[in-house]
Amino acid sequence: MAEVTVDSLYFFGSHWTAWRVLGVAYIRVESWRNLYLFYSIVMNLFVTLCYPFHLGMSLFRNRTLTEDILNLTTFATCTACSVKCLLYAYKIKDVLEMERLLRLLDKRVVGLEQREIYGQVRVQLRNVLYIFISIYMPCALFAELSFLFKEERGLMYPAWFPFDWLNSTRNYYIANVYQIVGISFQLLQNYVSDCFPAVVLCLISSHIKMLYKRFEEVGVDPAKNPERELEACITDHKHLLELFRRVEGFISLPMFIQFTVTALNVCIGIAALVFFVSEPMARMYLIFYSLAMPLQIFPSCYFGTDNEYWFGRLHYAAFSCNWPTQNRSFKRKMMLFVEQSLKKNTAVAGGMMRIHLDTFFSTLKGAYSLFTIIIRMRK
Numbered sequence: 001m002a003e004v005t006v007d008s009l010y011f012f013g014s015h016w017t018a019w020r021v022l023g024v025a026y027i028r029v030e031s032w033r034n035l036y037l038f039y040s041i042v043m044n045l046f047v048t049l050c051y052p053f054h055l056g057m058s059l060f061r062n063r064t065l066t067e068d069i070l071n072l073t074t075f076a077t078c079t080a081c082s083v084k085c086l087l088y089a090y091k092i093k094d095v096l097e098m099e100r101l102l103r104l105l106d107k108r109v110v111g112l113e114q115r116e117i118y119g120q121v122r123v124q125l126r127n128v129l130y131i132f133i134s135i136y137m138p139c140a141l142f143a144e145l146s147f148l149f150k151e152e153r154g155l156m157y158p159a160w161f162p163f164d165w166l167n168s169t170r171n172y173y174i175a176n177v178y179q180i181v182g183i184s185f186q187l188l189q190n191y192v193s194d195c196f197p198a199v200v201l202c203l204i205s206s207h208i209k210m211l212y213k214r215f216e217e218v219g220v221d222p223a224k225n226p227e228r229e230l231e232a233c234i235t236d237h238k239h240l241l242e243l244f245r246r247v248e249g250f251i252s253l254p255m256f257i258q259f260t261v262t263a264l265n266v267c268i269g270i271a272a273l274v275f276f277v278s279e280p281m282a283r284m285y286l287i288f289y290s291l292a293m294p295l296q297i298f299p300s301c302y303f304g305t306d307n308e309y310w311f312g313r314l315h316y317a318a319f320s321c322n323w324p325t326q327n328r329s330f331k332r333k334m335m336l337f338v339e340q341s342l343k344k345n346t347a348v349a350g351g352m353m354r355i356h357l358d359t360f361f362s363t364l365k366g367a368y369s370l371f372t373i374i375i376r377m378r379k
Helices: 008-022 033-056 065-090 093-107 112-148 169-216 226-276 280-311 314-320 328-341 357-378
Strands: none
Touching (some): 033 065, 033 169, 065 169, 065 226, 065 280, 093 226, 112 169, 112 280, 169 226, 169 314, 314 328
């Protein structure tokens, strides 16, 4: 059986590719830097800023209620997407520090059991990728079908343009090309904004599990110095805490925005389905849209919960090692580590919401609460 190569940075490859296309990865660009900066400014000005703006200018000014609802949900999602992308761009240098810490932790992975844990990461992250594909593909498909089956000339998403697209064929094609290119750009922004937190939290969980195994093996092999093994494990724990805090600071505000927008859009989508929208394609779009919004935050919440659980178990790992036969210095260091590891480590979004499954369900409850308010207002 081939030995698994431990390289956590492999899972960042698709994100760096996406950030390059989005004009965010300026710190990784060495050649044609000025041209890349020009591309970055142009794309982010015309898409990241102007795309939500051209949707927002049409809010509640459309020909039908269905178009108003579609416009509102798309505007909220695209605005959140643009803000998250700009926040990540502002702190993109933090990813380099995360990579440095992950390299240090990768070097410490030894033994079949630890490599098997790392091998499970590929399966978990492949499932995350499948989740995001299942989110984006149906939404994009039914948005396109809804557009194609319109009886009269219209846009994919109701929006404002500074020219008459309705009565000019040329302007009509310009408007639709802009919307198609823009939404593709925004979908890429959304993918990297929602997928990166889940990926990095998953990697932290796997490294905590591998550290747990290393703790259990301390003092077992008589050929190794148990005190040095313990010190190395304590250093690994410090690196993990530093990585965790760095990740928390990087994803905190974007995740807070995503939680808020998810609750709002799930509520609007369900209310539109129940009370307002009757067109078949629009209904199908809203069904998949209402399912997609909570699925965007589920992987991050799941791995955030996993982080909290495994951080909370490390003191058990310390007592699982061969400590009774060790000297007093070893036991003192072990006790200091145990005291430190008892502190709860939970990623928090916006300083208020835990990135946790409890928050995932609270977000759904929040959407339901908003929905009940809409029902009362209708009565």
